[in-house]
Amino acid sequence: MRCLVRSSFKIRQLFGSRDCSSYVSRMRYLMRLKEDDEACLRALQSGSVLLYHKLAPLLMRTERGMYQLPALQATDVKGILGKLGKDEQLLNSSVLIGCSDDNVPQFSLDVGSLEQAAVEELCGGVFIDLRKAFFLLKGPEAPLVSKGQALLRWHQTHGFCSTTGQPTQRNQAGSQRVCLANGATYYPQMAPVVIVLVSDGRRCLLARQSGFPRGMYSALAGFCDIGETVEETLRREVAEEVGLEVESLLYSGSQHWPFPQSSFMVACHATVSPDNGEINLDGAELEDAQWFGLDEIEEALQRKTPLRNPKGESSVFWVPPSYAIANKLIQEWANQQKKS
Numbered sequence: 001m002r003c004l005v006r007s008s009f010k011i012r013q014l015f016g017s018r019d020c021s022s023y024v025s026r027m028r029y030l031m032r033l034k035e036d037d038e039a040c041l042r043a044l045q046s047g048s049v050l051l052y053h054k055l056a057p058l059l060m061r062t063e064r065g066m067y068q069l070p071a072l073q074a075t076d077v078k079g080i081l082g083k084l085g086k087d088e089q090l091l092n093s094s095v096l097i098g099c100s101d102d103n104v105p106q107f108s109l110d111v112g113s114l115e116q117a118a119v120e121e122l123c124g125g126v127f128i129d130l131r132k133a134f135f136l137l138k139g140p141e142a143p144l145v146s147k148g149q150a151l152l153r154w155h156q157t158h159g160f161c162s163t164t165g166q167p168t169q170r171n172q173a174g175s176q177r178v179c180l181a182n183g184a185t186y187y188p189q190m191a192p193v194v195i196v197l198v199s200d201g202r203r204c205l206l207a208r209q210s211g212f213p214r215g216m217y218s219a220l221a222g223f224c225d226i227g228e229t230v231e232e233t234l235r236r237e238v239a240e241e242v243g244l245e246v247e248s249l250l251y252s253g254s255q256h257w258p259f260p261q262s263s264f265m266v267a268c269h270a271t272v273s274p275d276n277g278e279i280n281l282d283g284a285e286l287e288d289a290q291w292f293g294l295d296e297i298e299e300a301l302q303r304k305t306p307l308r309n310p311k312g313e314s315s316v317f318w319v320p321p322s323y324a325i326a327n328k329l330i331q332e333w334a335n336q337q338k339k340s
Ligand SMILES: NC(=O)C1=CN([C@@H]2O[C@H](COP(=O)(O)OP(=O)(O)OC[C@H]3O[C@@H](n4cnc5c(N)ncnc54)[C@H](O)[C@@H]3O)[C@@H](O)[C@H]2O)C=CC1
Pocket: 191, 193, 195, 218, 219, 220, 221, 222, 223, 224, 255, 257, 259, 260, 263, 265, 285, 320, 324, 325, 326, 327
């Protein structure tokens, strides 16, 4: 199996236009905040804070009917806590998630212990389940809100050491937890997943699980088994799910995917021989898999929202929305087909 990586081109494309020195200083600053609890606590006082209620992020509706993240500062959050008669110390349980381009440290905080409606009223926003919020936000706000939720979720589910059973304690940034009994350090985790768009040179292969929304087909995906390389996972998943032997692969990009929990999606294109393209479906995982031609794919890519039949269900073929890396793979394949 051949493995091709568009390395130098990709690196220039991703990072070429950035002001390198300010990027470096921001990353060094974040690194320091992860290591120095007091510096992180000070940074929090002048930082911006994304609020969540039981892991649902707070969004604000704009005058144009769109949604965005409210620009809350730490002082605003203290004000809200004060008005609700709650201890300001709750702010200190925020976790560090990044630093904006204008050098403001960014944190996320779950206020699930407060009354949801009261916080919404004071903020002029609404807490929306991440599955919906993710698709309502534009640009870098969607990945930021998913990162904030992923880190909060990890803390909520890793309060105890799996060896001693004793409570673990987080550092101020929230980048790790330590067991006080045996000193074991735990770091936030993502589960690696390979997502692959298989092509036979003329058509691409998309599949659907029974739990997908009606009519939606996506690229094949599968979790990496322990000890596997990306290439091995890709080859195994394609063999398992559709019974095909991959001949070559090309890395495309990656994405943090928050559903159902944190996955690290590694996206690739792969080819199979047109002479051996007969699909042999694994019915336990997939409901259907089909080869699609360029015309069908282009039509599906242009469908912004799925058409609905009178029962409210989509009856046509559509593909995941632009935020999903599956969409990027399908778009790339279509562009490539048009060139050749
Ligand atoms: N961002 C995107 O464009 C897309 C993302 N995805 C995501 O990819 C992920 C993997 O796709 P699947 O086809 O479901 O994987 P899969 O083909 O590996 O099947 C899932 C099964 O793998 C097992 N498994 C092994 N390790 C697991 C782990 N760490 N977490 C959960 N289950 C594990 C479970 O038995 C589970 O039922 C899904 O979470 C899905 O949300 C899928 C398609 C598009």
